[in-house]
Amino acid sequence: MTNHWADMQHCKAILVEGSNAAENHVMAMKWIRKAQENGAIIIHVDPRFTRTSAGADIFARIRPGADAAFLNAMINHILENKLYDQDYVETHTNALMIGNADFDFKDGLFSGYDEEGHKYKTDTWGYQLDGSGKPRHATSLDDPHCVFSTLRKFFARYTLEVGERMSGIPAAQIKLIAETMAKHRPGTILYALGMTQHTTAVQGIRAFTIFQLLLGNIGKPGGGVNALRGEPNVQGACDMAVLNNYMPGYLNYPVHTEPTLAAWTVNNGSLRRKYLVNTLKAFYGDAATAENEFCYAWLPKRNSAKDYSAYGIFESALAGNMKLLWIAGQNPAVSSPNLKLVFEALGNLETLVVQELWETETAAFWKRPGVDPKSVKTEVFLLPAAFFMEKQGTITNSGAMVQWRYKAVPPPGQAKPDGEIVDIVYRRVRDLLKDSTDPKDQIVKRAFWTYTTPEDVLREINGRALHDIPGTDLKAGTLASRIADLKADGSTSSGCWIYAGVFSKGENLSKRRDHRTDPGKLGLYPNFGWTWPNNMRVLYNRASCDRHGKPYPGSKPIVWWDEEAKRWTGYDVPDVPVITDGPNTPNGQRAFHMNAEGVARLFAAVYKDPEPASDDLWRDASYVPKDGPLPEMYEPVESPVENPMHPKVRNNPMLKYPRVGSIHQPIGTAKDFPYVLMTSTVAEHWCGGSTTRNNPWLNELMPEPVCEIPEVLGSKLSVKSGDWVKVSSARGEVEVKAVVTPRMQPLQIAGQQVIIVWMPYNWGFQGLSTGPSVNHLTIDAVDPGAGTQETKACLVNVVKVRDASARRSDPRGRRA
Numbered sequence: 001m002t003n004h005w006a007d008m009q010h011c012k013a014i015l016v017e018g019s020n021a022a023e024n025h026v027m028a029m030k031w032i033r034k035a036q037e038n039g040a041i042i043i044h045v046d047p048r049f050t051r052t053s054a055g056a057d058i059f060a061r062i063r064p065g066a067d068a069a070f071l072n073a074m075i076n077h078i079l080e081n082k083l084y085d086q087d088y089v090e091t092h093t094n095a096l097m098i099g100n101a102d103f104d105f106k107d108g109l110f111s112g113y114d115e116e117g118h119k120y121k122t123d124t125w126g127y128q129l130d131g132s133g134k135p136r137h138a139t140s141l142d143d144p145h146c147v148f149s150t151l152r153k154f155f156a157r158y159t160l161e162v163g164e165r166m167s168g169i170p171a172a173q174i175k176l177i178a179e180t181m182a183k184h185r186p187g188t189i190l191y192a193l194g195m196t197q198h199t200t201a202v203q204g205i206r207a208f209t210i211f212q213l214l215l216g217n218i219g220k221p222g223g224g225v226n227a228l229r230g231e232p233n234v235q236g237a238c239d240m241a242v243l244n245n246y247m248p249g250y251l252n253y254p255v256h257t258e259p260t261l262a263a264w265t266v267n268n269g270s271l272r273r274k275y276l277v278n279t280l281k282a283f284y285g286d287a288a289t290a291e292n293e294f295c296y297a298w299l300p301k302r303n304s305a306k307d308y309s310a311y312g313i314f315e316s317a318l319a320g321n322m323k324l325l326w327i328a329g330q331n332p333a334v335s336s337p338n339l340k341l342v343f344e345a346l347g348n349l350e351t352l353v354v355q356e357l358w359e360t361e362t363a364a365f366w367k368r369p370g371v372d373p374k375s376v377k378t379e380v381f382l383l384p385a386a387f388f389m390e391k392q393g394t395i396t397n398s399g400a401m402v403q404w405r406y407k408a409v410p411p412p413g414q415a416k417p418d419g420e421i422v423d424i425v426y427r428r429v430r431d432l433l434k435d436s437t438d439p440k441d442q443i444v445k446r447a448f449w450t451y452t453t454p455e456d457v458l459r460e461i462n463g464r465a466l467h468d469i470p471g472t473d474l475k476a477g478t479l480a481s482r483i484a485d486l487k488a489d490g491s492t493s494s495g496c497w498i499y500a501g502v503f504s505k506g507e508n509l510s511k512r513r514d515h516r517t518d519p520g521k522l523g524l525y526p527n528f529g530w531t532w533p534n535n536m537r538v539l540y541n542r543a544s545c546d547r548h549g550k551p552y553p554g555s556k557p558i559v560w561w562d563e564e565a566k567r568w569t570g571y572d573v574p575d576v577p578v579i580t581d582g583p584n585t586p587n588g589q590r591a592f593h594m595n596a597e598g599v600a601r602l603f604a605a606v607y608k609d610p611e612p613a614s615d616d617l618w619r620d621a622s623y624v625p626k627d628g629p630l631p632e633m634y635e636p637v638e639s640p641v642e643n644p645m646h647p648k649v650r651n652n653p654m655l656k657y658p659r660v661g662s663i664h665q666p667i668g669t670a671k672d673f674p675y676v677l678m679t680s681t682v683a684e685h686w687c688g689g690s691t692t693r694n695n696p697w698l699n700e701l702m703p704e705p706v707c708e709i710p711e712v713l714g715s716k717l718s719v720k721s722g723d724w725v726k727v728s729s730a731r732g733e734v735e736v737k738a739v740v741t742p743r744m745q746p747l748q749i750a751g752q753q754v755i756i757v758w759m760p761y762n763w764g765f766q767g768l769s770t771g772p773s774v775n776h777l778t779i780d781a782v783d784p785g786a787g788t789q790e791t792k793a794c795l796v797n798v799v800k801v802r803d804a805s806a807r808r809s810d811p812r813g814r815r816a
Contacts, residue, residue: 001235002224002539003188004399005532006523009034010222010556013180013187015043016193017067018204020793022051023683025228029055033147035222041184042267043177045070045169046194047678047756048708049743058177063747063754064678065198065793066167068633069298071207073163073171074178075154078214083182085216088552090141092543092591093213093600095148097135098128105154110628110651118656118784125629126606133610135597147603151210154630165644166633168747168754186223186555193230194680198790199652201783206604212633213600213603218592219543219575220555221522229398229437230687236396239532240461245786248496251276255304256295261293274488281493282460285448290490298443307659310336311780311785314345315660326353328385331688333361333368334764337778337789338731341367341664346375355383355421360690361764361773368765384415387691391417393454394510399537402502403529404510419454455508462503463494478502482534489637498532507534522556522570536573542591543600549583554680561588595622604629626785627654631816634662636707636793637781638730641749654784665780668730673795675713675728676756679774682791689762689769699769706739708758709798714740722804727759729796732776737804757798761791 006016009029011097021029029052036042036055045054045067053059062070078084089095102124104111112121127135127714128145138146160171167174181187189208198204208225209218217223241248251272258264265273271530288294302308307315310332316322318341325346336342346352346365354363359382361368366376390411396402412419416424426449428804433441465474469491474480480500486492494500502509514527524537531537538544541559545551549561549568559570561583568574583585590598596609604624609711634652635643643650658665684702685692692698707727709719719725724737746755761778763771779794 001226001398001400003221003226004220004401004523004537005031005397006525007221007224007399007538008032008188008190008226009038009081009523011040011186011188012040012222013043013184014190015045015177015181015187016052016056017045017062017192018196019190019192019228020046020048020050020052020056020194020680021190021192021228024681025192026683028228036563040187041180043180045177047744048758058173058180058613060169060173060177061745061747063166063168063749064676064756065200065636065639065790066193066633066749067198067204068200068207068631069158069163069166070169070174071204071211072155072158072631072633073160073167073174074181075151075207075211075214076158077160077175077178078182078211079152079155083179084214085185086141088216088543088547089148089602090598091547091589092216093147093602093609094127094135094217094597094605095146095151095602096138096143097142097147097597098138098143098145099147099150099603099605099607100126100128101123101145103150105630105632108632108634108643108646109653110630113653115653118654120513120628120654122606122624122625125604125624135315135607147605151602153628159631162370162645165395165750168749174697179487185292186217186220187215188217188223189225190228191225192228194678194792195642196783196786196788197790198720198788199637199655199657199783199790200627200631200634201780201788202625202785203627203634203652206625207631208599210602213602216543216552218600219538219540220552220600221538221544222555223557224538225399230681232397233395235398235400236394236402239396245302247276248279249275249498251279251497254299254301254801256301257304258301259297261296264296265626270488274486275494275497277488277490278463278486278494278497280457280494281466281490282463282495283448287446287448288490295446298446302441307787309782311659311782311787314342317345317348318660318664321347322349324351324353326355327362328355331356331360331362331690331764333365334688334690334773335761336773336780337791338665338780339773340732340776341780344664347378348568349378352378352380353383355385355418356690357385357415358690358694359386359766360688361766364766383421384411384413385421386411386415386417390415391419391454393417393419394458395531399531401529401531402499402510404508406434410731417454419451419457423449423451457495457580458499458508458510459503460493461499463492463493463497463500464491467491479506481505496816502530502532509580520556520558522558522571524572534573536575538572539575540592540600541570541572542568545583545591547583547587547589588622597622610772627652634788637779638668638673638790638793638795639753640674640676640795641752644750652784653656654783656784657781667779668795670795673797674727675798676754677727677774677777677794677796678756678758678792679761679778680758681762682760685760685762687762689764690767693762693767693769696768703769704737705734705760705763705771705774706737707798708741708744710744710755710757711740711742712746713755713757713798714738715798717798719798719800720804723800724802724804724806726799726801727757727774727796728799729777729779729794731779734772734774734776735801736772738798738800757796 042056043058142149164171257403284295389408392407463480465478467476482501509530551557559574562569577593592600759774779793
């Protein structure tokens with residue numbers, strides 16, 4: 001999230017795509033309504049007409065998996081009709097930088113593709129460099145060699161008519177949405193899992209970014225690209241390295257080709273080395289020294305060719321390479337796709353530990369319907385965990401605001417907070433290894449671990465000086481009050497560098513609740529909680545100003561250059577490398593200083609700054625998507641239509657699927673499975689449903705899963721609402737009641753009718769309300785960069801099995 005929740009009130013247009021905010025993000029909808037009351041135009045793009053659609057000014061029905069076609073057509077319309085913000089584009093993006101002359105895109109492939117390895121060599125995805133290794137610049141956006149011209153050439157293929165033919169949204173409506181966003185600025189884009197659960201997830205979000213940069217909507221109040229998270233602490237979990245390829249604070253996790261800290265630094269840069277050193281000091285304390293590379297060698301190294309995602313975990317268990325699996329706060333036996341593989345994998349473990357509030361489907365997988373418990377050899381331990389009101393600590397919301405939660409009631413019975421469970425297990429393991437001389441056990445034996453309360457953990461995350469640091473205010477034990485306090489020589493430690501400053505003068509700023517102080521009346525409330533980095537509320541806010549440091553007209557001022565005081569100032573913390581470097585300096589022009597180029601990237605080029613600065617928020621290099629520097633439209637793995645853009649490269653060429661083999665990862669075709677299935681959650685149940693399906697009153701509101709089908713399919717199958725249907729895919733089948741509704745409509749795609757059906761994913765065989773899980777049907781093909789599964793677009797068949805009056809056996813064997 002580049003902005004924050006309350007900031008939405010300043011939007012003049014809001015595009016909601018891949019989200020049903022009214023039902024699944026009700027607090028976001030509060031601010032969407034506020035913006036609408038202020039005159040904002042609300043646009044909703046979704047395959048299904050929902051409560052969000054009903055509240056929108058414009059609703060566009062899109063085919064699942066075709067977001068890139070729609071977005072690219074809008075980008076092309078903006079480019080061709082010069083609806084972009086030229087000053088913003090020239091000042092704050094890489095539009096004028098001259099690209100590598102050897103870069104090419106042909107027949108669905110970017111230059112450098114290695115077909116056998118399913119990967120790209122990215123040598124041509126860069127810039128032409130001058131003698132000092134800096135990108136060369138054009139003098140005009142019309143220069144045929146600049147990034148902007150590359151953009152125009154690439155997106156020119158996506159006419160409004162092409163967008164309609166592939167997405168199902170009428171060309172006139174694509175034009176209307178593009179022009180509405182262009183005429184009503186600043187505007188924001190809100191998205192959720194409807195955009196990310198695809199094999200082209202990263203490409204879709206890249207298209208959002210390009211669109212918003214062209215309109216000058218990044219860094220301004222009421223602008224941005226904002227993700228609506230499905231859980232209250234998704235952001236915080238990601239910050240703390242729940243993602244398998246990151247250390248805390250999004251530092252790349254070391255791989256096997258980086259055996260030393262020096263090798264890691266070559267690939268990641270000196271700035272990130274500083275932050276990793278601080279993390280290692282937090283891990284190992286006095287044991288981490290410059291002489292031993294701060295214990296870097298003790299970190300297990302990832303094999304860069306291996307899949308460490310949740311899907312890789314289950315495949316490893318299936319192959320017999322994993323003996324024990326500890327699952328905390330997840331219920332993959334409901335929420336993971338291709339459940340047949342998941343269940344087989346769980347049954348191939350020696351030991352499964354489940355840390356949960358309830359005996360979930362994952363904890364009870366060995367006694368699921370149709371399985372003889374005696375045939376399952378896996379030993380299962382259930383650790384009772386405390387619920388959120390039974391423990392204290394922080395959560396970090398989508399806007400990166402860190403907020404302290406207080407314990408309301410003690411946990412029942414033997415239940416304990418998650419942190420306490422981890423602490424108990426760690427200390428016992430350390431005791432068992434106290435006499436070990438095995439080098440690999442040093443990572444456990446030598447860890448700096450002295451926590452007694454959740455606030456101790458937050459202090460460790462925040463960071464501190466380890467001894468007096470001359471020339472600074474830092475004395476031994478002083479808590480870091482900003483990222484700039486962190487040093488590269490091991491004299492400071494920080495468990496997560498982006499959280500440095502959540503304590504100030506010993507005060508836990510996440511506990512602040514000042515809801516009155518609001519400079520500029522922008523809804524920033526700087527003394528309410530604390531936001532990383534450095535309590536900044538709107539990221540990239542330097543881009544809200546022109547090259548002279550003056551706020552752009554038409555948007556609310558948030559930061560600016562104060563010529564008299566010779567410093568950046570404003571209502572928010574200015575997002576600049578150095579607060580006193582004005583717009584007449586190179587630093588003062590770096591609105592996107594986390595990128596090596598210092599500007600935002602319309603084209604995600606490969607570039608490493610040959611002279612990286614030492615300022616605390618600069619990077620030596622920048623992230624490049626694995627599947628291309630520009631977003632391209634590829635069909636889902638299972639699709640009812642061909643790809644007219646490049647028939648020979650139908651799907652994302654970076655995919656490696658099936659990964660296990662056709663037995664465990666079969667792919668269906670439209671011949672056998674003619675309908676597109678999309679899945680999502682419902683307002684009445686939360687994610688895998690283990691909590692909400694144990695609440696009787698919520699079960700009364702939504703008692704069972706259904707398959708929602710359009711009226712045209714209901715007529716074709718002689719199915720009416722309440723009748724039982726069998727929904728099947730190449731991976732499994734389920735029986736549920738049908739709901740026949742006009743909320744679902746067929747689409748005309750490339751001259752053929754495409755029918756979409758919908759099912760919720762909140763059910764399983766445990767709890768007070770049981771029902772078949774839709775993830776018996778879904779596919780575990782994933783985005784090659786983010787590793788997110790394609791549960792929003794796979795193929796199924798639907799057949800009627802009996803009338804509404806008939807009875808059936810439910811998944812627990814009882815008669816319904």
